[in-house]
Amino acid sequence: MDRNNDVESTVVMDASAMAATLNSMAMAVVNGNPELESLVLLGILRRGEPLAKRLSALIEQTTGIAPPVGALSTTLYRDDLHARSSANVASRSGETYFDFSLEGRTVLLVDDVISAGRTIRAAMGEIMDYGRPKRIQLACLIDRGGRELPIQADYLGYIVHTTADEWISVQLQEVDGEDLILLHERCDK
Amino acid sequence: MEQAAPTFWTKKDLIGIRELSRGEIELILDTAPQFLAVSKRISRIKRVPLLQGRLVVNWFHEPSTRTRTSFELAAKRLSADTLSMTASSSSHVKGETLHDTLANIEAMHADIIVLRHSCAGAPHMLAADHSSHIINAGDGRHEHPTQALLDAFTMRLALRENSANKDATLDGVNVALIGDVEHSRVARSNIFALTKLGAKVTVCGPVALLPAQVEKLGVRATTSLKEALCDADFIYALRIQRERQGKGLFPSLREYVKLFRIDRDSLRFAPDHALVLHPGPINRDLELSTEIADGSRSLVLQQVTNGVAIRMAVMHLLANSQSRQL
Incomplete structure (x- = not known):
């Protein structure tokens, strides 16, 4: 963050709003998947994974079925490693891990924010290397616009279209100690 | 969330350990575990697309089974195309210089050259004059x-x-x-x-x-x-x-x-x-x-298994980092 600029932050979602949003997303997932037994959740590291665990727990509360949850690290499948000027895939945010087959299942990808869509493209490429799911769905807490690929979420929490001077930060209890989503705006003098 | 200050890879080639800093060595070691996981996958596809469409040439002037197959497998697990050349089957026996042979390989747009040679300094000499990424796979009594x-x-x-x-x-x-x-x-x-x-x-x-x-x-x-x-x-x-x-x-x-x-x-x-x-x-x-x-x-045998992951990490870091040296 540039120290010469002021940054204004507004709350997009506090803890109770996030809980309510996740609850309605979980209900939508249940409605969208009559065959709940074949559903598996893959959370994209780092903040998609705790969200996937919460969705699974919420689904279990209403249906009694807890879909299995895994973690997906998409770094080895990204198409922009080169452009990042560092090919740094040193495993600091964790590695892909799940212990169930994807063959013939419905995979629900879970991430905190969707923007360009390139993470989701990378995740789908990786999933295909692990097996052939029957279908892949996508759940995102925030859509901040700026899509570069034709990818949309099937289950969406909230839409905030950000400008070039704005960015979103997502904090989760499991990773950051509290549930809070902020919209930051850089105010040039 | 970056926990440690990230070290970025900046070198075009890997010639020896002597030239590397501790941070550079640790960056390679820290990059390898994800590739180890790729090799140990139980899924159908033990491969990631990081070097898709790139050409890796294994150029071995000394006999080697382990190192050559390890590099070849590492390249394949990164989805690269691979080509193998040995001294006896190359124009080296007809008197062509290393420089000329490499210039010809590069004219076919090779990206990474893995070189083993009995002369210490051969990879170093070629790296200075050629734009492809050179990996030393053992040169004389110098380094491996x-x-x-x-x-x-x-x-x-x-x-x-x-x-x-x-x-x-x-x-x-x-x-x-x-x-x-x-x-x-x-x-x-x-x-x-x-x-x-x-x-x-x-x-x-x-x-x-x-x-x-x-x-x-x-x-x-x-x-x-x-x-x-x-x-x-x-x-x-x-x-x-x-x-x-x-x-x-x-x-x-x-x-x-x-x-x-x-x-x-x-x-x-x-x-x-x-x-x-x-x-x-x-x-x-x-x-x-x-x-x-x-x-x-x-x-x-763990050394052999880990060798593929380390070579994947090296090839990925060389080919997918923007070299600031050149």
Whole structure:
């Protein structure tokens, strides 16, 4: 963050709003998947994974079925490693891990924010290397616009279209100690 | 969330460990675990698309099975196209220079050249004048950097798996290199890598096989195996190059076996937790007994497994970082 600029932050979602949003997303997932037994959740590291665990727990509360949850690290499948000027895939945010087959299942990808869509493209490429799911769905807490690929979420929490001077930060209890989503705006003098 | 200050890869080539900083060595070691997971996948596809569409040329002027197949497999697991050339099948035998051969390979748009050559300095010479990424797969008696990287990775992984500390480093760890240190590029690269990573290295062998003034590299030297092993956490048996036997460097293989072989008897000198490595190919029962090589204290096959992951990490870092040197 540039120290010469002021940054204004507004709350997009506090803890109770996030809980309510996740609850309605979980209900939508249940409605969208009559065959709940074949559903598996893959959370994209780092903040998609705790969200996937919460969705699974919420689904279990209403249906009694807890879909299995895994973690997906998409770094080895990204198409922009080169452009990042560092090919740094040193495993600091964790590695892909799940212990169930994807063959013939419905995979629900879970991430905190969707923007360009390139993470989701990378995740789908990786999933295909692990097996052939029957279908892949996508759940995102925030859509901040700026899509570069034709990818949309099937289950969406909230839409905030950000400008070039704005960015979103997502904090989760499991990773950051509290549930809070902020919209930051850089105010040039 | 970046926890540590990230070190970025900036070098075009990997020629030797001597030129690398500790941070660069650790970046390679930290990049390898994800690739190890790719090789161990139970899914259909043990491959990631990081070098898709790129061409890796394995150019070997010396016989090699392990290193060449390891590099080839690493390239394939990164989805690269691979091409193998050996000295006997190349125009080298018709008198073409290395520069000309490489210029021709580059004219076909190769991205990474893996070179093994009997002349020390050959990869260095080519790297300076050519734009492709050159990886030294062993040059004369100079260096064998990927071997040292996979050895350090194997030791660090063993430490982490055998202790509660998942971030254990080689700082203060004792490593004994046993055997023909003088003629071994593996030993040289390992000495550079291990000392940079904070390990305490002891070299041990017949006096004619220990380089003069080897202490200047920051290691302890001894001709007593007992002394070398007494505090060793890792014991690295070097290959006796039998082709050099008969040049009077040591009296007989029988004597070498008696004094320096790593076996059940000599391991009595070492702590119980000490683990054994060897770069391969093993002269069974010469420098390393079959019982130990195939036993529970041997890391030999883990070295081979980890070698593919380390070479994937090296190729990925070289080819997917924007070089700031050129």
